[in-house]
Amino acid sequence: MARPLTLYYSPFTRASRGLWMLEELDEPYALRLIDTHKGEQRNPAYLAINPTGKVPTLRDGEHIIRDSAAICAYLADRFPGAGLAPATDAPERASYLTWLFYAASNVEPAVMVQTNKWPVPSVQTSWGSYETVIETLAGAVRGGPYLLGKQFTAADVVLGSMVRFCLANKLLPARPELGAYVARLEARPALQRTMKIEAEYAARLKA
Ligand SMILES: N[C@@H](CCC(=O)N[C@@H](CS)C(=O)NCC(=O)O)C(=O)O
Missing domain, CATH: 3.40.30.10 (Glutaredoxin)
Structure with a gap:
């Protein structure tokens, strides 16, 4: 139904x-x-x-x-x-879940802690250091075009949204791997439609 x-x-x-x-x-x-x-x-x-x-x-x-x-x-x-997700019994599911959870539970808090200069010893953090996160992200998207290679998944929506926001706001360094990944994401018609809808709704709120 x-x-x-x-x-x-x-x-x-x-x-x-x-x-x-x-x-x-x-x-x-x-x-x-x-x-x-x-x-x-x-x-x-x-x-x-x-x-x-x-x-x-x-x-x-x-x-x-x-x-x-x-x-x-x-x-x-x-x-x-x-x-937009590998089947639960597909081998790619392992990588998919890894990146999906890495984005939500490591990338986002790592960037918050770094940006706000919160004093948290790296031994207490789930992500280690901010530098580790940057290297991990750069390594994840270097081959591409997406996190799982050819297949675009929900993990790209989640992690890609974070990388895109962080680059635009200088919360992550302008590493070429990250910039190239965001450019590939922005070439997707669905993200282009999203950007248009976002602008329309933002204008509606201002009116
Ligand atoms: N973990 C949540 C966080 C959502 C979140 O932080 N939303 C913010 C906007 S980006 C919000 O609703 N802020 C309004 C408020 O805190 O009053 C998610 O990823 O959906």
């Missing part, structure tokens, strides 16, 4: 990952705009579906999924025909 997909979304936030993922699928979906500047993410109706008060959240019929990486992984598995 068809279950309408709704993404609770705010432009130029971590919700952009969910939007890009939806654009990679050939499935109908709706966007519900949450104006985070007006604090709509803390409205009781929204907190009822996402008690963290953060965007994005995905509704798939009666199912609610939150956290951008989980949303991307969920959609990839929910629509296997799109080929």
Whole structure:
């Protein structure tokens, strides 16, 4: 049975990952705009579906999924025909899960700690050092075109979104491997459509 997909979304936030993922699928979906500047993410109706008060959240019929990486992984598995995740018994699944979880649990906090100069001893961090993360990322995308080679997956949406944001905001060094990877991602029609939708929704919020 068809279950309408709704993404609770705010432009130029971590919700952009969910939007890009939806654009990679050939499935109908709706966007519900949450104006985070007006604090709509803390409205009781929204907190009822996402008690963290953060965007994005995905509704798939009666199912609610939150956290951008989980949303991307969920959609990839929910629509296997799109080929955005290796099958659970495919050997490529190992690499896929590694990068998906590495992005969410290591890249993002490593960049936050580095940028904010938070004093955390590397022995206590899950990612080791910021430099280790940079080398790991550069090595992961050097061969390409994508993290798993020829197959583009939800792991590219999640990790690629982070690398793209970090390069644009100078939170990662302009390593040629990282820049070339982002250029390959930006050549994808789905990401180009995402960028257009983002700009339209951002303009709508300003109006
Ligand atoms: N782990 C969450 C984090 C989401 C998140 O940090 N969202 C931010 C926007 S980028 C937000 O909703 N901020 C509004 C607020 O904190 O009030 C995810 O990846 O979905």
